[in-house]
Amino acid sequence: MLRIDGVSRRFGDVIALDDVSLEIGQGEFFALLGPSGCGKTTLLRIVAGFETPDAGKVTLDGEDLLSRPPNRRPISLMFQSYALFPHMTVAKNVAYGLERERxxxxEIKQRVGEVLETVGLSAHAVRKPAQLSGGQRQRVALARSIVKRPRLLLLDEPLSALDKKVRADMQLELKRLQSEVGITFVVVTHDQEEAMSLADRIAVFDSGSVRQVDEPISLYERPRSPFVADFVGANNLFSGTASGLDGIRSEQFGMLPGTPLTELTAGRQALLAVRPEKIELADENATRGLAGSVLDVSFYGGVSHVSVDVPGHAKPVLVAVQGAAAVRQGTKVKVRWEARDAVVMAVDQ
Amino acid sequence: MKSEVKARPVNRSRGRRLGAFVFLSPGLAYLVVFMLVPLALLLSTTVFRRGRFGGVVYEFTAENFERLVDPLYLGVLVDSLKIATLTTLIALLIGYPTAYVIARLPRKWKTIALVAIVLPFWTNFLIRVYAWIMLLSGPGLVNSALKVFGLGPLEVLYTEGAIVTGLLYSYLPLMVLPLYAAIDRLDPQLREASSNLGASAFTTFRKVTLPLTMPGVLTGSLFVFVPSFGNFVIPEMLGGSKSIMVGNLIRDQFLKARDWPFGATLALALIVVLVVLLVAQSWVARRA
Structure with a gap:
């Protein structure tokens, strides 16, 4: 549906986008995930028409988008700041796009009424944006974006301005809405939890390039590059060389068990990633595992995070255990994991 | 216990009020002594008779106000209103695009442009008005320039057109600055949102930019209108003997005709017009 083909954009010396290609399907909930300044917002602005790429093509259902001015694209953009018109009531804000279609x-009145009903703001139609809470403003922005029945809805950090509780509600709401209206959603976010919970597929961006496009579970369980492994979720990373067998050979710890995603020639630089919840805390006398001592225990209710200082490893090893942890600060432990639970990937360049 | 807890905020607010009074009193005293008191004295003379050789005779009379509605003087008031309104409108038409462009310049150029706008203020006001006489006069720069293109000569000097030109030149910066402040404050994403929702550039201006910068439009208009309406230097120098504005009339009543009570009555009329406009402006601004 939306096809981004070899799009590049630089601002002076800064490369915001470097030959980015993506294909997003009809009705998909797609997320562009990356740290701030990675170029994802630039890509969104190019699709919306507020930025022009130096090279590349963008088509929507085969139609060239770049030749059209922003006000002639069948695309809605929900701004991070919401950009509600402060001098208009909620109803006027929502009606704005329909009035432009003359x-x-x-019909305008009816459609505005319907969409305000959908986002649960019928009672607030005559208020001004300044009289609404953050969550309500977000709903108005959403209503204003979907009332035009765009083929594509772009959302720039849609939940970042909301506090945690409201954010969880809105996440569910966004998903419900997306399946209800059947519009293709492309959301830009730096919050990987948000991307994971919302999107059908995620493109991970780093310094202007797409590192990996995958479904949330694949992205989490089978990161293809060190950047993705580190950026998406918490991970423990060990570097070494590919052993040819299951795992890597580390200078400090010898063989570490893991599963290579692709065929790796022995001796090649490689990285092993293992998720905190896949690591087992064992007694210090256990036969297998890396010896260390507990640095800190944080209790989060359902889970506890234990960080373990392993001599020879720069960062503490993070371990997640169910419920309350049985260890305390200073306890001598061993950390270990199964080969199938750790991922080995090549380190390029 | 309870009363102690309650007493605190009261004390603090009293202290704050005292502090505000201390800070405000120098300015307040200055305004009262040098503006409010003289103004009250002056306006009180409107109900008295003029002295034979100037000054005031303290006998009640309404004749000053009767004279005010004389078509001769009403005409001057209307003319002044017309000239000030025209000046304000042209200043708005020139000032809005100027302010709009400046607000969208890169930061460095913004500063340069704003300094350039205020730059004329660094030269003496009278010198600048004299310069306009040189420019507009028969063999002046404007006409010699027109001659090159085979046009002219224009008889501009000593007409209402010259007055408007002079007022416009003098007070245009007062239009540009508040407009710039209003436009610069506007979130550029609002324009983008409007465009994204299908609005053309013109519709975006009409529906979003203009309404949201209306307070700036009103402030700028007031800043230009007020000094234009009561001005007497520019009409005197550029308007010649034919045109007279209410400012000249007031000055003449005090200095030439030596009719203080009627001069004060005219001044009162001028003040009333301006206060009405000021109230109207703040009312509109609050609704916007």
Missing amino acids: LPRQ
Whole structure:
């Protein structure tokens, strides 16, 4: 549906986008995930028409988008700041896009009423944006974006301005809405939890390039590059060389068990990644595992995070255990994991 | 216990009020002594008779106000209103695009442009008005330039057009600055949102930019209108003997005709017009 083909954009010496290609399907909930300044917002602005790429093509259902001015694209953009018109009421804000299409007044009124109903703001139609809470403003922005029935809805950090509780509600709401209206959603976010919980597929961006496009579970369980392994979720990373067998040979710890995602020639630089919840805390007398001592225990209710200082490893090893942890600060432990639970990937360049 | 807890905020607010009074009193005293008191004295003379050789005779009379509605003087008031309104409108038409462009310049150029706008203020006001006489006069720069293109000569000097030109030149910066402040404050994403929702550039301006910068439009208009309406230097120097504005009339009543009570009555009329406009402006601004 939306095809981004070899798009590049630089600002002076800074390369915001470097030959980015993506294909997003009809009705998909797609996320562009990356740290701030990685170029994802630039890509969004190019699709919306507020930025022009130096090279590349963008098509929507085969139609060239770049030749059209922003006000002639069948695309809605929900701004991070919401950009609600402060001098108009909620109803006027929502009606704005329909009025531009010169629809009959009766139809506008009806559609505005319907969409305000959908986002649960019927009672607030005559208020000004300044009289609404953050969550309500977000709903108005959303209503204003979807009322035009765009083929594509772009959302720039849609939940970042909300506090945690409201954010969880809105996440569910966004998902419900997306399946209800059947519009293709492309959301830009730096929050990987948000991307994971919302999106069908995620493209991970880093310094202007797409590192990996995958479904959330694959991205989490089978990161293809060190950047993705580190950026998406918490991970413990060990470097070494590919052993040819299951695992890597580390200078400090010898053989570490893991599963290579692709065929790796022995001796090649490689990285092993293992998720905190896949690591087992064992007694210090256990036969297998890396010896260390507990640095800190944080209790989060359902899970506890234990960080273990392993001599020879720069960062503490993070271990997640169910419920309350049985260890305390200073306890001598061993950390270990199964080969199938750790991922080995090549380190390029 | 309870009363102690309650007493605190009261004390603090009293202290704050005292502090505000201390900070405000120098300015307040200055305004009262040098503006409010003289103004009250002056306006009180409107109900008295003029002295034979100037000054005031303290006998009640309404004749000053009767004279005010004389078509001769009403005409001057209307003319002044017309000239000030025209000046304000042209200043708005020139000032809005100027302010709009400046607000969208890169930061460095913004500063340079704003300094350039204020730069004329660094030269003496009278010198600048004299310069306009040189420019507009018969063999002046404007006409010699027109001659090159085979046009002219224009008889501009000593007409209402010259007055408007002079007022416009003098007070245009007062239009540009508040407009710039209003436009610069506007979130550029609002324009993008409008465009994203299908609005053309013109519709975006009409529906979003203009309404949201209306307070700036009103402030700028007031800043230009007020000094234009009561001005007497520019009409005197550029308007010649034919045109007279209410400012000249007031000055003449005090200095030439020596009719203080009627001069004060005219001044009162001028003040009333301006206060009405000021109230209207703040009312509109609050609704916007």
